[in-house]
Amino acid sequence: MFRRTFWFTSGVAAGVWATTKVNRKLRQLTPESLAVSAANKALETGARLKDRAVGFALDVRDNMAQREAELEEALGIHEDPELPAPRRFPAIEHDRSHPKHVEAPTSSPTKHSYNRNEDH
Numbered sequence: 001m002f003r004r005t006f007w008f009t010s011g012v013a014a015g016v017w018a019t020t021k022v023n024r025k026l027r028q029l030t031p032e033s034l035a036v037s038a039a040n041k042a043l044e045t046g047a048r049l050k051d052r053a054v055g056f057a058l059d060v061r062d063n064m065a066q067r068e069a070e071l072e073e074a075l076g077i078h079e080d081p082e083l084p085a086p087r088r089f090p091a092i093e094h095d096r097s098h099p100k101h102v103e104a105p106t107s108s109p110t111k112h113s114y115n116r117n118e119d120h
Contacts, residue, residue: 027033072078 028037
């Protein structure tokens with residue numbers, strides 16, 4: 001009798017364990033669960049790619065500065081060259097004393113209001 005109880009209990013435990021495993025796997029394979037796991041993996045991959053891209057850009061910047069210093073040393077350039085001052089010429093010169101120059105009136109009396117919010 002003890003043997004039968006032992007094997008019955010072992011069978012029930014194995015059945016509960018197998019049912020739990022199957023239900024867990026079925027929950028992992030639902031469309032919502034698959035979408036969440038795909039989104040999480042995409043975010044992780046994006047973060048890794050961003051980190052690698054930033055590291056690459058920093059390496060390029062460092063190597064560029066190093067190469068620029070090497071070229072400046074090889075060419076004997078040790079200071080920034082003096083650039084001439086920029087020359088600016090006005091495209092149109094306004095001569096206020098010219099007789100054809102007439103200033104626009106500052107205020108003009110009007111009969112009608114141009115306020116569109118006003119009731120007509």
